[in-house]
Amino acid sequence: MKKYITLLVCAFIFNSCDDGNISLDTFNFDPAAAINSCTPNNGLFFKVKNNEALILRTPITTFANTVTPANTPRTVVINSSNQVIYRLFNSIISNTYFCGTLPPANPAVVDEWYASDGIPGTSGLILVTTTQIRNPTTNALTGYNHYVVFKNITFSNGINTFTYENYVYGNYVTAP
Helix, strand or coil, rough: CCHHHHHHHHHHHHHHCCCCCCCCCCCCCCCCCEEEECCCCCCEEEECCCCCEEEECCCCHHHCCCCCCCCCEEEEEECCEEEEEEEECCCCCCCHHHCCCCCCCCCCCEEEEECCEEEEEEEEEEEEEEEEEECCCCCEEEEEEEEEEEEEEEEEECCCCCEEEEEEEEEEECCC
């Protein structure tokens, strides 16, 4: 009888262990790190951290060199033209990964999360606050800073989802 109970306990222990897939429920990119793009700009903006990338695909007009009124950022809704994508690669990547004419085959994408389409005024929003950058000595205009925040953004990989109420993407600087 002891053999049967031991066998039953062992079977239970081995069947209850699940290595399963590791599920992403958050990521963290330094908000102080600059948002990068390639030259010429093709509407692809990105941040890279080791083997991760947070990508914003939006028309360059999202970053118009027009100062936004106080507390009234330019608002863009996430949709097929304005996408936010998180990618996890199987090894470390650099900014040059995104700027080649043909992205390299390696490193390979091992996990990908897309931001869900937004609802105007409610969710899936890209907020851009634009201010002038002036030389402190001469007061000459040297560029524009575009501060980007994602609001009520939900990411999905087709199986799982997670949401950020406010996620600071960072600053993108353009020439005057």
